[in-house]
Amino acid sequence: MNKRQVYLDNAATTPMRSEVLEAMLPYFNEEYGNASTLYHLADGAKKALQAARDTMAGILGCDSSEIYFTGCGTESDNWALKGIADAYRDKGRHIITTKIEHHAVLHTCKWLEQHGAEVTYLDVDETGMISLAGLEAAIRPDTILISVMFANNEIGTIEPVRQIGEIARRHGVLFHTDAVQAFGQVPISVDEYRIDMLSASAHKLNGPKGVGLLYVRKGVKLHSFMHGGGQERGRRAGTENVAGIAGFARAASLAAAEMQERIRRESELRNYLITRVLREIPYSRLNGSRRSRLPGNANFSFQFADGETMLIMLDMEGICASSGSACTTGQTEPSHVLTAIGLPEELARGSLRLTLGCETTREEIDYTVDKLKEIVGKLQRMSPLYERIAGPAGPRGSARGGARGRELR
Numbered sequence: 001m002n003k004r005q006v007y008l009d010n011a012a013t014t015p016m017r018s019e020v021l022e023a024m025l026p027y028f029n030e031e032y033g034n035a036s037t038l039y040h041l042a043d044g045a046k047k048a049l050q051a052a053r054d055t056m057a058g059i060l061g062c063d064s065s066e067i068y069f070t071g072c073g074t075e076s077d078n079w080a081l082k083g084i085a086d087a088y089r090d091k092g093r094h095i096i097t098t099k100i101e102h103h104a105v106l107h108t109c110k111w112l113e114q115h116g117a118e119v120t121y122l123d124v125d126e127t128g129m130i131s132l133a134g135l136e137a138a139i140r141p142d143t144i145l146i147s148v149m150f151a152n153n154e155i156g157t158i159e160p161v162r163q164i165g166e167i168a169r170r171h172g173v174l175f176h177t178d179a180v181q182a183f184g185q186v187p188i189s190v191d192e193y194r195i196d197m198l199s200a201s202a203h204k205l206n207g208p209k210g211v212g213l214l215y216v217r218k219g220v221k222l223h224s225f226m227h228g229g230g231q232e233r234g235r236r237a238g239t240e241n242v243a244g245i246a247g248f249a250r251a252a253s254l255a256a257a258e259m260q261e262r263i264r265r266e267s268e269l270r271n272y273l274i275t276r277v278l279r280e281i282p283y284s285r286l287n288g289s290r291r292s293r294l295p296g297n298a299n300f301s302f303q304f305a306d307g308e309t310m311l312i313m314l315d316m317e318g319i320c321a322s323s324g325s326a327c328t329t330g331q332t333e334p335s336h337v338l339t340a341i342g343l344p345e346e347l348a349r350g351s352l353r354l355t356l357g358c359e360t361t362r363e364e365i366d367y368t369v370d371k372l373k374e375i376v377g378k379l380q381r382m383s384p385l386y387e388r389i390a391g392p393a394g395p396r397g398s399a400r401g402g403a404r405g406r407e408l409r
Contacts, residue, residue: 002318006364009320010204010296010357011153011181016247017206023250024208027243035240036231045242052249059256060198060215061189068214068232069245073180073201076214077104077147079225079236080176080197084145085112087221088174092142096173098122098130099340101149105178106336109147122148126341127289128157136167145174150182150198154337154353155288156297158186165194174220180204180212184255185294186263196220202244206358207251211244258358266295266356269365273298273354276369281376282390285347287338296356301338301347304386305379310352313375319368322353 007015031044053064060067070076085095097109099121109119120138122130130148139146146168151158161177168175176197179188183198184205190198198215202208216222216235228237255262270293278284283303302310307323314321323335334348343351354368380386 004318011355024247074104076199083222088144150179156294202248304383
């Protein structure tokens with residue numbers, strides 16, 4: 001096993017920054033009071049919660065009273081969909097979403113269908129983009145919610161959120177967006193984008209695991225998802241994870257302050273990675289939008305190569321990557337996102353997601369591409385289909401079977 005480690009799976013989780021840990025430490029053993037109590041020992045925890053709410057509100061452009069802290073992005077998605085379905089059931093039972101949502105949304109929608117809801121799952125084009133005309137055509141008099149992710153967790157495509165929000169507002173339909181991959185990575189204004197609810201998670205932006213948030217616009221009826229105490233202004237029971245919330249706020253403030261420089265740097269590295277892979281590895285394909293894409297996301301498919309085998313071989317070289325969502329790794333079925341954009345099963349199974357972070361270097365990208373060329377080349381040469389199509393010498397113009405590979409369209 002190679003002792004070197006190159007971490008290129010930041011869409012799955014990110015390393016927590018030292019500044020974030022420092023912000024969390026006091027709430028473990030100094031300011032450990034329960035924020036729901038009345039004595040002075042709890043004052044530090046109460047102030048930390050309010051400060052965190054103010055920080056998130058400043059980043060999203062909303063009021064701090066519209067921020068609710070949860071245990072993760074999955075909980076936030078579940079709460080948004082189930083809470084709205086329950087609160088607005090007298091108005092209607094119809095929900096609109098897409099076929100490429102995270103399973104936190106898709107599985108919740110399936111559950112809601114079992115309990116009387118009707119769900120329309122919108123198609124996407126080959127880049128993962130929804131049709132705005134198709135969205136508007138799907139709206140019915142009984143439609144109560146549109147839930148479309150801000151950016152896809154697998155292929156990185158950023159959806160036309162502003163226009164989706166305008167369509168929803170024009171038709172009097174609530175709009176929720178799963179922004180777990182986008183929050184802290186790209187600018188988001190809930191007012192400008194007409195967003196009524198937004199989900200986010202701390203561990204995607206160098207914060208701690210086990211804490212998320214749900215933004216809920218004032219006036220939106222949303223029934224409680226967890227019952228018990230009166231925490232989060234009576235809408236989300238359970239003792240607040242003060243240390244985690246303080247860490248989330250610190251991570252979010254750092255991400256907001258460094259966002260423009262990070263977007264520039266990661267986009268540059270991402271484009272360099274994409275260019276090298278498509279030029280140098282035969283029968284490769286970029287998945288997702290070229291232009292409307294998260295700064296640190298690159299998702300490829302390689303014909304005649306198996307994604308899971310690639311991951312194992314990359315791991316042996318010290319490279320951490322994924323073949324899709326971290327929540328579905330190990331499943332035998334090909335990615336629902338890749339099949340939704342029209343990839344045949346062979347290409348969907350030969351996919352690789354490489355996601356950059358604030359610590360990723362150009363030298364690490366070069367190392368990864370060099371190793372990936374070797375690995376994909378080895379797997380392709382083992383495929384009888386590859387030899388039948390490319391011939392024993394490999395693709396034309398290639399001295400060793402792939403110096404200037406052919407990009408799949």
